[in-house]
Amino acid sequence: MKTRILNLVMIMGLSSLTLLANTEKTEKFKVAGNCGMCETRIEKAAKSVDGVSSADWDKETKMIEVTYNPETSDIHKIHQAIANTGHDTEMHSVKAEVYDNLPGCCKYERMSKQTAGCCSGEKACDKACDEEHSSHGSVEHKH
Numbered sequence: 660m661k662t663r664i665l666n667l668v669m670i671m672g673l674s675s676l677t678l679l680a681n682t683e684k685t686e687k688f689k690v691a692g693n694c695g696m697c698e699t700r701i702e703k704a705a706k707s708v709d710g711v712s713s714a715d716w717d718k719e720t721k722m723i724e725v726t727y728n729p730e731t732s733d734i735h736k737i738h739q740a741i742a743n744t745g746h747d748t749e750m751h752s753v754k755a756e757v758y759d760n761l762p763g764c765c766k767y768e769r770m771s772k773q774t775a776g777c778c779s780g781e782k783a784c785d786k787a788c789d790e791e792h793s794s795h796g797s798v799e800h801k802h
């Protein structure tokens with residue numbers, strides 16, 4: 660009887676683990692960049708954010724696919740981390756001096772300022788978004 664209860668507890672534990680894993684979100688967005696060096700830099704930046712389990716940037720399509728846990732991380736942080744290393748994203752543009760410090764081969768064509776994701780005006784910024792943005796350091800925001 661005791662083992663049966665134990666088994667039941669284990670099964671419940673396992674299924675809640677599965678539930679946790681299911682809360683992971685995968686999102687794709689555009690990140691400006693050129694070469695393999697950019698790819699390494701972008702993916703490293705994305706993965707440096709807590710809660711991000713994978714990041715894969717494609718230098719042909721300029722799209723990054725990130726898988727993260729929305730409970731411990733959020734997409735803004737990921738955009739911000741990438742922009743901090745010198746790469747424009749749909750939400751954040753890089754400060755000129757950060758961009759200037761990139762190696763020559765990585766000097767990509769700057770993204771148009773019109774593409775700012777949450778702040779494009781199509782979708783009003785919510786409070787969390789504003790707070791997140793107000794804490795920006797080296798990132799220039801597109802408001």
Ligand SMILES: [Cu+2]
Nearest residue numbers: 694696697765
């Ligand atoms: Cu590069």
